[in-house]
Amino acid sequence: MQVNTENRAYDMAYAKRAMMVVVVLPLLVMYTEAMLMPALPTIQKEFAINPNDVSWVLTIYLLVGTVSAAIFGKLGDMYGKKKMFLLALSFYTIGVVLNGFAPDYHWLLVSRGVQGLGMAIFPLAFSLVREEFPPSMVPQVQGMISAMFAVGMVIALPLGAWVTQNYGWRWTYHSAAPFAVLMFFLAWKILRESRYINPGKVDWPGALFLAVAVVPALVAVTRAPNIGWTAGQTLILFGIAVAGFVILTLWERRVENPLMPLPIITSRNPAIVNVGITFAAFGISMMSQANTYIFQMIPPYGFGKTILESGLLMTPMAAVMLVVAPLAGKLMPKVGARPLAVTGALTASAGLVVLAKYVTQLSLWQFVGMITVVGTGITLMNISLINVLVFSVPPRVMGIATGTNSLFRNFGSTWGPAIAGTVMSTYYTLLHIPGVPVTIRIPTSKAYEVLFGVSSAIFLLLALLALAIVEVMKRGRIMEVEESGEKEVTVS
Template structure:
């Protein structure tokens, strides 16, 4: 459709709502990173177990994303976006009052459904914005991830150090409620629906179970032992279920994830790149946090606030990189940007590993 058939004024108004959603969500997720050792101490769990604070959220998001996307196709993307934001708000509220680690992880898992907000938001941008504005709008929303992290690390670290990490959840609730209301009232419903599609709940259950088992094996391996029976059985069950998921998806008419589409070289490569990058970034966040806060000679013995400030450049570079990448993709293509970004990320992770080794020696 030509640009003339779109409402440019609406696009700019909608962007003022959709972009802050990215800020709020990334603020909510990044605010826990400097507090991971404190959370472990408060709930009396070890560093391996506390990693579930991040992994439970990610597993839930990975499984929920395709389901949320298909629900948006069937019932309308704006409607499902509002419902997801309501679920997210409830989970954020409950997390701030979680009395034990088990409930905290359950609420974090529910909160992970909130990752489905972004495919829906990007779809609304793609369908309702003038075509020339779509790349810039999506690049701007992506940059908001960095802004959310950037403002979260020092602010949330200060709150966590002075009055407790739980209060970060309490403070963010009004903003999430406000954004849910604004989305419900001012965002237009998508014009494209596909009510004939179906949702693969069985595949979602198999995928979620396989990821949970493999994550449990890796998380508990330092306690169980890498060659222990518990580790090997748990990992084997996870691999078997994941293999079952792949064969199951090939046989049904409406798969959760199109395995046939992944046979396309470009699709497979981009998904692998996204998985590796996401896995590496979240693992690095936890590892760097512990490196900064552990006492000498293993770590640098920093407090929560100093850790948040030290990690601030990561979020700032993410913000600048998203804006720069969105423009560079238009000029040089996606492949070039992925390759260059991977090289840069690998180089600096290598430097960080050398710093970690020298600091502990």
């Protein structure tokens, strides 16, 4: 059925108010998370812990958040996405508040775990956007959400370094807490409950099997660069994860109301998006770690910039993404999601080839220009993939579809730094810096060549993978998947 007056079914005034909530949300989360990065050495000193221990401040958030994204997504489908969104946001807010008052290391780990429960806000927000916004508006809103991730990172990194240096690491959380409370209030007042409810019995065994499949794998990947990829502990954790995955798959095939409905997750477009977002997150995080070292290592091994200066040098990339993302969302219904995904992946791949080949020969501003090109390509691809996903599944299972997608994204994001750390530990030179009592390892140009080269190959493969997408938009028409089949919507 073709519908030319799609906006009549939606409250446009409400859509614009709700858009402000979901678009500002990434700013809050990236502000909170990126501000933590410069504070990790200070936390390590205050609590007298070793580097492996302090890494768990990041890891515990990721472990809890990866599982909670899938579970809360399913619960949102069953009980209402606004209810679950507010519950997840309340966990996130409580965690942020408690972090700043942590009297010891174990308190901080527990409060970071509570905060990790709130990671489910993003798949639920993506679901609400798809469900409550006019189809023509969805790509633009998704584009703005993606752009705000980059903007939040650029703001928070230098600001976090400044706050930690002048006021202490606790103020990175104290400064974020009022904004988290404000976001909860705005979401409670503005957002409406989702119109699609899919009640049923909660698949708690499935949630347990999911945790067994996910948590050991993420712990193994996080610890492997330090204890070894072939260490007994690493292999045991991977073995437990594989067993958990097999049990989860067998269980979900036979249970009446599965936590992760396999026919939905493994159908063509969702499967392509999930695989694509995993490898994209892997390539992005690996490239980001290389960028950090190049900015901050002393010449001739890098540009010798501070954390503050490094954050400011990423401003051009964030500014371009802030412009490109909503424009791509507006253009997407006319040209299609698939062409933009392919274009974005090829653009990122080409930029990474240049970085791999000429990284040691580029000036500072040439390097900034190239990472801006890569960032633009990644933005185009990510926006395309999330829109392909949300228009390829029925609204009644949108929560679990986007929650599962977040799970795959986190897997890729975890593997990236682990592999990057292994590569930089393989290709290094020893350097003694005056005033530093120990000799330190500095990644060589070969390490960057490998990291950028592998990332380039990944995005080239993603371009080929994107060619297999079944188009959901073309010539101003968006194909929505409804309970009774597809519905064609004309976008004016």
